[in-house]
Amino acid sequence: MVLGRGTGLFVGAMAVACMMLVGPSAPGGGLFGSSRPAAAVRDVVPNRVMTWNICNPCEEGNVDRAAEIARYAPQVIGLQEACVRDVEKIRDHLERLHGLVYHVQYGMVLRDRGRCGGWPWSPGAFGQAVLSAAPMTDRVSVEYPDGGSEDRGYVAVTTTVGGRPVRVFNTHLAQRRQEAVRADQVGVLAAAVGRHDRAIVLGDFNAVPDAPELTRIWAQAADTDPRCRPSSTGTCEVTTDWHSKFDYVFLRGIAPLEHRVQPTPYSDHHMLYTDVDPS
Known part of the structure; x- marks a missing residue:
């Protein structure tokens, strides 16, 4: 026709x-x-870094986790209690739904089907992850000699924050009531941090600021909050639902500008981000 x-x-x-x-x-x-739709494209904040223990096992959606991160659009994000599959989905949602494109590096210490799913012969990987809008190099993943009741470690990368290269560490220390184990873990971490003139240390330390086991990291770096110090006179904002400060952004050779602790319904840890002056 x-x-x-x-x-x-x-x-x-x-x-x-x-x-x-x-x-x-x-x-x-x-x-x-x-x-993604052109209207969704946006830029990260180039001098902003964030740490967030995303809670695992928890029945939370990665769409919601990505939306929480996108609200603040940090240049660098350190996630703890992270499964590779979840991080992949979070990164995908950040790009497709929010126009934020990140590279990712992992520091996995467990292969745990109970936490991360997968087949019995191929369980999911669990640990830390670093997302960065700039490329990352020189990745090092270290498992602590003694993880305590669960394997723990740190991942370190070199990336760009505020237009300047910086070494970024992301860690998760042993669970509460394991002070001696955490002290040994901090010793390993602090020795690595001390080899760099400029470093950012993100993570869930499972200890309050004046805990003796954190002494060696305090000797290498300062908390992003100038009021928060390892003494009873310090004033530190809580970062967990049980009203303790366990989450930190430690800075070495980098000045803080401002920070924010943001409670979220999607984890028992609050989001902590800070803007820094890399010069």
Whole structure:
């Protein structure tokens, strides 16, 4: 059947209208294969770093976790209690839903099906992850000689914060009531941090600021909050639902500008981020 010119224009207009009503069918979620709508594209805050224990096992969605991170759009994020599959999904949601593109490096210390799913012969990997909007190099993943009741460690990378290179560490220390174990872990971490003139140390230390086991890290770096010190006279904001400060952004050779502790319904740890002056 041959259509007249007017009929052909009508059919073409209807096809476009149907595409607009039905929406895109490309795998990336956008018309003609676009990965995200142009309106969603945004930039990270180039001098902002964040630490967040995302809670595991917890029944929280990675879409919600990504949305929480996107609210503050840090240059660098250190996640603890992270499964590789969850981090992959969080990174994907950050890009597709919020226009934030991150590289990722892992410091996994456990292969645990109970925490991270997977098949019995291929359980999911569990530990720390670092997301950075800038590329990362010189990754080192260290498992502490004694993890306590569960394997623990740190991951370190070199990346760019505020336009300058910096060594970033992300760690999770032994669980509470294991002070001696944490003291040994801090010794390993502090020795590595001390080899760098400029470093940022993120993580869940499972200890309050004046805990004796944190002495060696305090000797190498300062908390991002100038009021928070390892003494009874310090004033430190709590970072957990049980009203303790366990989460830290330690700075070595870098000045803090301002910080924020943000409670979230998606973890028993609050989000802690800070803007820094890398100069």
